[in-house]
Amino acid sequence: MSETSAIVQTLKKLLRTANVTYADVAAALDLSESSVKRLFSDQDFSLKRLDQVCQLMNMEISDLMRQLDEGKQHIESLSLDQEQLLVSDLKLLVVASCAMNHWSFSEITTRYTISETELIQCLAKLDKLQMIELLPKNKIKLLIAPHFNWIKNGPIQRYFESQVQTDFLNSSFTNKGELRLFTTGMLSRNSNATLLKRMERLAQEFRQFHNEDSSLPLEKRFGTSMVVAIRPWELTAFESLRREQDKRVF
Known part of the structure; x- marks a missing residue:
């Protein structure tokens, strides 16, 4: 589902919850009810109209976006094979770590010897793992839950624990x-x-x-x-x- 479709679907769900009808929306936008239905069908909302609809529910657009984000299924862990995939590819593991720490595309390529092509390939793999969503213009949207955890004694934990013993504590x-x-x-x-x-x-x-x-x-x-x-x-x-x-x- 595209981001626009997800926004419209969330908006429709919130309208139903608030008992706001298409007729109510039509009156607020000074449009016919059929025109409002077409807006939802074509998913063609200007920011001004989107804000007007949100105001009907005493909401801001930011509230709508927060509801959209909360409604998405964020992953809480990876499978054993998925973790093994990360530790088997150092650049992929670095990119995953950067994404989890909210780095941008340019910040990753500037600080690490990872080409743009390599980075896009890594991000595409993370997108497939549903850890991120790779948006237009190489924007990175993190899709892991706040309480995301690595598998106990799994590939990732074992990898980092070995680094703790040999690297982190060597100070x-x-x-x-x-x-x-x-x-x-x-x-x-x-x-x-x-x-x-x-x-x-x-x-x-x-x-x-x-x-x-x-x-x-x-x-x-x-x-x-x-x-x-x-x-x-x-x-x-x-x-x-x-x-x-x-x-x-x-």
Whole structure:
């Protein structure tokens, strides 16, 4: 379905919900009812007329577009094969990451050694995966749900976890914008559970900031990663001195 068709279908749905008839629309636009029906059939609305129809429902055009976006089926995850496709093609993975971070076509080609032809091919693949919609003039519309997740222990998670071990943690974390905290002690199961919930809330805050900052120019945003981890654990060196192995189950 084209974007224009989707807008008109959403408008018709909202009119029905608001109990606004074609006759009501005709009166507001100073047209005959048959002319209004033709407008909907031909999907030929000027912005002025679209705004007038929205006003009948006490809405702005921006409200209509928000309803349109909410009505679309945004994917929440990929299949195993789809994730494998991404990790098997570095340029495709880079383009997917850029799209998920709201980069434009020109921003991708300017910062990475990816030609326009290669980028269009990658975007076409992402469009087929329904991660994005490739619009005219190479505009990129993200189609993933706010709570989109990679498969647990799937190809993408395994790929990035390997990079965390060999690349991300290979730092002193002393530069501006960096921080590494490590603390150890002995906790009860209840205390551990409380910390787990707080860590989940922290991750939610990170995603919220990511969404809020997506409207800022790329020059004001920086690729940022955060690793938060906790587990019952003892240094192997310490464990080697135990008289007996700790057989307790957490």
